[in-house]
Amino acid sequence: MTTQGYNVAVVGATGAVGEKMLETLEKKNFPINELHLLSSKRSAGKEITFKGTAYTVKEATPESFENIQIALFSAGGSVSKALAHEAVKRGAVVVDNTSAFRMDPEVPLVVPEVNEEDIAKHNGIIANPNCSTIQMVAALKPIQEQFGLSRVIVSTYQAVSGAGTKAVNELQEQSKAFLDGEELEPEILPVSGEKKHYPIAFNALPQIDVFQENGYTFEEMKMINETKKIMHDSSIKVAATCVRLPFFTSHAESVYVEVNNDNVTVEQIQEAIKNAAGVVLEDDTENQVYPTPLSAAGKPDVFVGRVRKDLDNSKGFHLWVVSDNLLKGAAWNSVQIAESLIKNNWLQK
Amino acid sequence: MTTQGYNVAVVGATGAVGEKMLETLEKKNFPINELHLLSSKRSAGKEITFKGTAYTVKEATPESFENIQIALFSAGGSVSKALAHEAVKRGAVVVDNTSAFRMDPEVPLVVPEVNEEDIAKHNGIIANPNCSTIQMVAALKPIQEQFGLSRVIVSTYQAVSGAGTKAVNELQEQSKAFLDGEELEPEILPVSGEKKHYPIAFNALPQIDVFQENGYTFEEMKMINETKKIMHDSSIKVAATCVRLPFFTSHAESVYVEVNNDNVTVEQIQEAIKNAAGVVLEDDTENQVYPTPLSAAGKPDVFVGRVRKDLDNSKGFHLWVVSDNLLKGAAWNSVQIAESLIKNNWLQK
Known part of the structure; x- marks a missing residue:
C-alpha cells in the first residue's frame, strides 16, 4: 500500500456494471495506484479510457491478482466462483457483485448505510447484495x-x-x-x-x-x-x-x-x-x-x-x-464498501 | 322491445372504450334493433361503421334517449352525471362505465362472474367497476x-x-x-x-x-x-x-x-x-x-x-x-351486464 493509493482490479470491466464501476471510481476520486481491467477471454483486448489514460482489458486469470489489494468483481457468478478465492489467496480483498457468495455465512453481505460494521468480519470476500x-x-x-x-x-x-x-x-x-x-x-x-x-x-x-x-x-x-x-x-x-x-x-x-x-x-x-x-x-x-x-x-x-x-x-x-x-444497486455500493475497507483499516486481517 | 332486438345507445362511441363496446356488441352478436352512437359536441358528426353500416355520431342530449332501452355510457363522469338520469327518465336502463355512480348505495356495481344477482336490484342504473x-x-x-x-x-x-x-x-x-x-x-x-x-x-x-x-x-x-x-x-x-x-x-x-x-x-x-x-x-x-x-x-x-x-x-x-x-376491464363487462339484463328479464322494473 502506497500513500498514492491502492492496486485495484475491476473484473468484468466491459459489462454494464463494470462501466459504472469505473465511472464511480473516477467520480469518487478513489485512491488508485495501479488499475487493472479484467474480463472474460471474449472481451479481452478492448481498450477503455479511465481518467484520460487508455487501458487494455486483459483476460482474468488467477495470476491477474498478484499484487492487487482490492478486486471489484462483476462478471457473473461463475467467474467469481472460479477466481475470487484465487484473488484472496494472493492478498486481495474481493468485493463481489454476484450472487456467488451472498448467502455464505462466512461472507458479509453489506449495504454500508445498513450494516457497515459487518465488513470488519470479512475473510477476504465481501458480497454486494442484489440490486433490488x-x-x-x-x-x-x-x-x-x-x-x-x-x-x-x-x-x-x-x-x-x-x-x-x-x-x-x-x-x-x-x-x-x-x-x-x-x-x-x-x-x-x-x-x-x-x-x-x-x-x-x-x-x-x-x-x-x-x-x-x-x-x-x-x-x-x-x-x-x-x-x-x-x-x-x-x-x-x-x-x-x-x-x-x-x-x-x-x-x-x-x-x-x-x-x-x-x-x-x-x-x-x-x-x-x-x-x-x-x-x-x-x-x-x-x-x-x-x-x-x-x-x-x-x-x-x-x-x-x-x-x-x-x-x-x-x-x-x-x-x-x-x-x-447500476449505481446504488451495484457499482456505487461496491465502491462504498471498498472505501469503507480503507477508511476503517479493514483491508488487512 | 321487439323480437329483433333492442334500441341501444352507446355514449362515448368515439373513445377508446366506445370503440371496444362496438367491437364487443358485434362479436357477441348482441340483439340490436336500432343503434344510436352518441358523443360530446366535439366528436359529433364522425362516421363509424358497425356491421357494415355507416352511422353518424350525434351529440348526446336528454332527448337522445327517447325510445332507447339500453344505454351504455363511457364518456366520462361528468357526461354520466348530466345524462344518465335523463336516459332513465325516458325508460332506458343505463350501464355506466364511469366512476359517477359506483359507490352510490342505490346503484349496483357489477362483475357478472362475481355478483350478477345485484343487477336485479337496479333503479335504472348499473355501474361498471373500475378496470383494475x-x-x-x-x-x-x-x-x-x-x-x-x-x-x-x-x-x-x-x-x-x-x-x-x-x-x-x-x-x-x-x-x-x-x-x-x-x-x-x-x-x-x-x-x-x-x-x-x-x-x-x-x-x-x-x-x-x-x-x-x-x-x-x-x-x-x-x-x-x-x-x-x-x-x-x-x-x-x-x-x-x-x-x-x-x-x-x-x-x-x-x-x-x-x-x-x-x-x-x-x-x-x-x-x-x-x-x-x-x-x-x-x-x-x-x-x-x-x-x-x-x-x-x-x-x-x-x-x-x-x-x-x-x-x-x-x-x-x-x-x-x-x-x-378495455375488454373485461370495460367494454366486455358492460355488454355482459346488458346481456344479463335481457337474459334474466331485469330490464323492466
Whole structure:
C-alpha cells in the first residue's frame, strides 16, 4: 500500500456494471495506484479510457491478482466462483457483485448505510447484495431502527439494464421494430439462456432469473433471504414478486411494511427516511412529487415517495422506492464498501 | 322491445372504450334493433361503421334517449352525471362505465362472474367497476367462495390505454422521440388536466388519477372501496398501489391475499381459479408459462399465473393477474351486464 493509493482490479470491466464501476471510481476520486481491467477471454483486448489514460482489458486469470489489494468483481457468478478465492489467496480483498457468495455465512453481505460494521468480519470476500435488495433495505433501515420491522411485501418494477447490455439492446431494437409495425423475435429476456423468451417492448414479464421449486424466482428468493441477512433479523417476514419492465434504468418498488408499534405516523416515517444516510425523501402528493425511474437514473441515492398509512392495519405503511440499479444497486455500493475497507483499516486481517 | 332486438345507445362511441363496446356488441352478436352512437359536441358528426353500416355520431342530449332501452355510457363522469338520469327518465336502463355512480348505495356495481344477482336490484342504473378492480375481483371470487378472504394487498402495472386515446398517442410519440435521441415535452400523463406531467416512455409513474387527502390516489381508493362493495364484504382489508407503465394494453396486478384457512394448498387455489367463469389459469413455472399484458391483449378473459404460497404466512398466497383493460376491464363487462339484463328479464322494473 502506497500513500498514492491502492492496486485495484475491476473484473468484468466491459459489462454494464463494470462501466459504472469505473465511472464511480473516477467520480469518487478513489485512491488508485495501479488499475487493472479484467474480463472474460471474449472481451479481452478492448481498450477503455479511465481518467484520460487508455487501458487494455486483459483476460482474468488467477495470476491477474498478484499484487492487487482490492478486486471489484462483476462478471457473473461463475467467474467469481472460479477466481475470487484465487484473488484472496494472493492478498486481495474481493468485493463481489454476484450472487456467488451472498448467502455464505462466512461472507458479509453489506449495504454500508445498513450494516457497515459487518465488513470488519470479512475473510477476504465481501458480497454486494442484489440490486433490488440494496435499495429496499436502505429505505427500510431507518424504519427498522426507529419503529421495528416485522413484515415486508414488495412488488418490483425492474429495468432491463439489470439483465445486462444485451437486454438493453433487445428493448431498444424491439421497441423500434414495434413502433414501425414490425416484430422482432425475442432472444434474451426474461432470462438469457432459458428455453422461452418473451417480448419486453411494451410488455411486462413476471420472471426475473430462473424459477425455484417453490414457485418463486431466484430474484424473489434473493430479496427474501438477503434482506434478513443484511438487516440481521431472520424473523422479518419478507415476500417478493419481481417483474421486468420496458425501461432502461432504475428499479422501482411498491413496498408494504409493518412496524412494531401502533402509533407511528406517516410524518414520523417520512422524517426517519429524510434523516437517513443515502436516502432522499421525494414525497409531496399535493404537488405531484414522487420519484420515477427516469428521475432517479444517474444518481447515487435511494429515493422514497408515496409514504402512506395502510387503511386497515395501524402498523402498516406503503412506500414507493426508486434507485438507479447500476449505481446504488451495484457499482456505487461496491465502491462504498471498498472505501469503507480503507477508511476503517479493514483491508488487512 | 321487439323480437329483433333492442334500441341501444352507446355514449362515448368515439373513445377508446366506445370503440371496444362496438367491437364487443358485434362479436357477441348482441340483439340490436336500432343503434344510436352518441358523443360530446366535439366528436359529433364522425362516421363509424358497425356491421357494415355507416352511422353518424350525434351529440348526446336528454332527448337522445327517447325510445332507447339500453344505454351504455363511457364518456366520462361528468357526461354520466348530466345524462344518465335523463336516459332513465325516458325508460332506458343505463350501464355506466364511469366512476359517477359506483359507490352510490342505490346503484349496483357489477362483475357478472362475481355478483350478477345485484343487477336485479337496479333503479335504472348499473355501474361498471373500475378496470383494475374488475380483473382482480374476478380472480378473487373463487378464492373468497371456497377459502374465505380477509386481506388483499395489490400493486398494479397499468397500461396507458386506461387513460384514453391521447395517452396512447403520447406513449407512442414519446417512445419514438426517445429512441431517436430526442425529447418530447409530456402533456397528458400521469393525469390529463393535472398541473404536472411526467414522461411515460421508458418510465413508471406511481400516480393514476388525482391524489386524495389521505395520500392515496383516486384509482387506489376505487380499488379499495369497489372491491368491498362488489364482494359484499366490507371487512376485507384491501390496500392498493397503482402505477402507470409504458405499455398500451392490459393491466397486470401483483396480488397478495390471505384466506381464512391454514391448510389451503397452491393446487387448491389453482383448481378454484381454473374452474371459475371468465378466469383462465396460465401457471406452469417449469415451462415459463404465465400471462403478460401482450399475451392477454384482445382477449375477454382474466388470466392468472404465478400462484404461490407465502413463505411466512400459512394463510397467504401471491398471484399475478392480467386482463385486457378495455375488454373485461370495460367494454366486455358492460355488454355482459346488458346481456344479463335481457337474459334474466331485469330490464323492466
